[in-house]
Amino acid sequence: MVTLQLGLSVPLIPTRGASYSPMLNAAQHCTSIQLKSSYLAPNLCFFVSNSYKPDQYTSPSFFPPINQSVAAIIFGDGTESKLNPLTKRRSDGAIPIAANYRLVDIVISNCINSNISKIYAFTQFNSTSLNSHLSRAYSALGLGREGFVEVIAAYQSPEDNKWFQGSADAVRRCLWVLEEHPVTEFLVLPGHHLYKMNYKDLIHAHRSSGADITIAARHADTVKRNPGLGYLQVSSNNNVVAIREKTEGGPKKPSNESSSTKNDMNKRGDGEGYWSMGIYVIKREALVKLLKWHMPDADHFSTQVLPGAINVGMKVMAYKFDGYWEDMKNIEAFYQANMDIRLNKIPGFNFYDKDAPIYTLPRCLPPSMISDAVITESIIGDGCIINNCKIKNSVIGMLSCIRDRVVIEGSIIMGADIYQMEDVQRSTGTTTDIPIGIGEGSYIKKAIIDKNARIGQNVRIANKDNVQEGSRDANGYVFSGGIVTVLRGAVIPDNTVI
Numbered sequence: 444m445v446t447l448q449l450g451l452s453v454p455l456i457p458t459r460g461a462s463y464s465p466m467l468n469a470a471q472h473c474t475s476i477q478l479k480s481s482y483l484a485p486n487l488c489f490f491v492s493n494s495y496k497p498d499q500y501t502s503p504s505f506f507p508p509i510n511q512s513v514a515a516i517i518f519g520d521g522t523e524s525k526l527n528p529l530t531k532r533r534s535d536g537a538i539p540i541a542a543n544y545r546l547v548d549i550v551i552s553n554c555i556n557s558n559i560s561k562i563y564a565f566t567q568f569n570s571t572s573l574n575s576h577l578s579r580a581y582s583a584l585g586l587g588r589e590g591f592v593e594v595i596a597a598y599q600s601p602e603d604n605k606w607f608q609g610s611a612d613a614v615r616r617c618l619w620v621l622e623e624h625p626v627t628e629f630l631v632l633p634g635h636h637l638y639k640m641n642y643k644d645l646i647h648a649h650r651s652s653g654a655d656i657t658i659a660a661r662h663a664d665t666v667k668r669n670p671g672l673g674y675l676q677v678s679s680n681n682n683v684v685a686i687r688e689k690t691e692g693g694p695k696k697p698s699n700e701s702s703s704t705k706n707d708m709n710k711r712g713d714g715e716g717y718w719s720m721g722i723y724v725i726k727r728e729a730l731v732k733l734l735k736w737h738m739p740d741a742d743h744f745s746t747q748v749l750p751g752a753i754n755v756g757m758k759v760m761a762y763k764f765d766g767y768w769e770d771m772k773n774i775e776a777f778y779q780a781n782m783d784i785r786l787n788k789i790p791g792f793n794f795y796d797k798d799a800p801i802y803t804l805p806r807c808l809p810p811s812m813i814s815d816a817v818i819t820e821s822i823i824g825d826g827c828i829i830n831n832c833k834i835k836n837s838v839i840g841m842l843s844c845i846r847d848r849v850v851i852e853g854s855i856i857m858g859a860d861i862y863q864m865e866d867v868q869r870s871t872g873t874t875t876d877i878p879i880g881i882g883e884g885s886y887i888k889k890a891i892i893d894k895n896a897r898i899g900q901n902v903r904i905a906n907k908d909n910v911q912e913g914s915r916d917a918n919g920y921v922f923s924g925g926i927v928t929v930l931r932g933a934v935i936p937d938n939t940v941i
């Protein structure tokens with residue numbers, strides 16, 4: 444019996460010219476599906492051209508062409524992660540999202556889709572998983588003759604025997620690497636944001652205005668107030684006249700924050716307020732001058748180098764962006780982004796866009812196998828084994844194993860690194876006998892189950908006491924904003940109630 448009413452869409456991209464090897468790997472998107480003994484076809488591996496479709500950029504500001512003249516600098520992660528406990532063992536960019544991907548795939552795909560194929564990824568904290576994903580997914584051969592994703596892992600040397608002290612320190616100490624290619628601009632990007640942007644528009648605006656630095660920004664009215672964001676004061680001709688960032692060691696808030704900063708500025712006639720997206724393009728000479736001559740001791744771009752550029756008289760402009768953008772400011776934002784992706788209803792952003800596909804590591808997994816399950820409004824990653832169960836409003840990551848009589852609602856199951864095809868013998872009765880996946884008869888609601896977790900039989904995870912914040916690390920889970928996150932590799936014994 445197969446009853447289908449689903450929006451299952453897989454992007455079809457013709458092969459043209461040079462090809463990228465990273466895999467287009469859209470998860471199966473199910474509006475409603477009931478399957479008995481069926482397979483979902485695995486995501487096919489499509490190869491796409493780097494000769495991006497013809498566009499409007501024929502003006503002089505696009506000579507030399509963007510793929511030769513712009514290199515991206517992606518920041519993998521610094522010390523502070525807002526996504527703990529998902530970042531206990533990995534950096535933000537390596538967090539699984541939308542069943543088949545890692546967060547960093549989004550920004551790298553934006554680069555590839557904008558014809559930017561020289562990509563430097565700076566990594567430092569908890570970087571093992573990110574380094575491994577980047578080097579396996581985006582091999583140099585796949586990005587055309589001159590393209591690459593080069594991982595620049597933090598290092599110590601006889602001259603510099605400290606770790607990178609911040610984003611600016613990292614770039615300064617690696618200028619010798621960045622200067623190997625004679626690009627005219629660097630595009631600086633955080634590696635964990637969820638958005639789709641054609642960076643050509645940003646670069647076009649930057650070149651047209653003759654700016655030294657152009658910062659992508661959102662109007663203050665369009666983003667919920669967030670003290671973690673940098674505040675830009677922007678004049679009517681888009682000049683950034685002041686930047687107020689978090690101060691080192693202090694709170695992450697604009698220095699003159701009041702209940703309505705924007706209104707205060709308007710009263711003073713100083714221009715309008717925008718939030719910085721932490722995404723900016725900077726002229727190569729400006730970057731070198733700022734880091735080597737003007738601020739040789741600055742460690743951070745956000746609090747020191749960008750405000751300092753205005754102080755030394757450089758032209759800093761704002762590029763207004765009003766598309767979907769989520770900077771993953773906390774676990775709730777991450778959870779909500781997954782829920783929105785699941786519905787495939789984010790305006791201007793989805794994983795099924797043939798003109799701007801999302802790439803990831805080609806894993807060659809078998810199709811997901813589903814027996815007698817009822818699945819609604821959910822996405823299912825590759826290689827899952829889903830038995831007689833009910834799944835509603837959820838994201839089920841790669842290689843998930845969901846056993847009989849399980850009910851999952853509004854949850855993110857991140858999946859596993861390995862299959863445990865046969866249930867481990869449970870004769871000894873110790874908790875370590877619990878296999879990876881979700882055990883028979885368990886119920887999971889509004890939770891994030893990190894990779895390789897072992898949920899026993901008849902477990903109930905539904906935040907019964909409505910705890911908002913709290914760490915139960917020793918027991919393998921944490922509450923954040925009322926969402927239960929079960930830690931990577933945690934073992935939750937049979938009959939546990941959370």
Ligand SMILES: Nc1ncnc2c1ncn2[C@@H]1O[C@H](COP(=O)(O)OP(=O)(O)O[C@H]2O[C@H](CO)[C@@H](O)[C@H](O)[C@H]2O)[C@@H](O)[C@H]1O
Pocket residue numbers: 518519520521522523565566567568597607608609610613633634671672673674688718719720721743744745746770
């Ligand atoms: N040595 C290192 N190696 C690798 N990565 C490193 C690193 N040091 C720092 N990073 C990473 O670089 C990125 C940028 O760091 P920033 O300190 O500028 O800040 P943040 O992301 O808080 O805010 C920024 O982004 C928000 C939007 O989210 C803006 O509003 C704000 O103005 C802007 O400063 C972060 O992802 C950080 O983890």
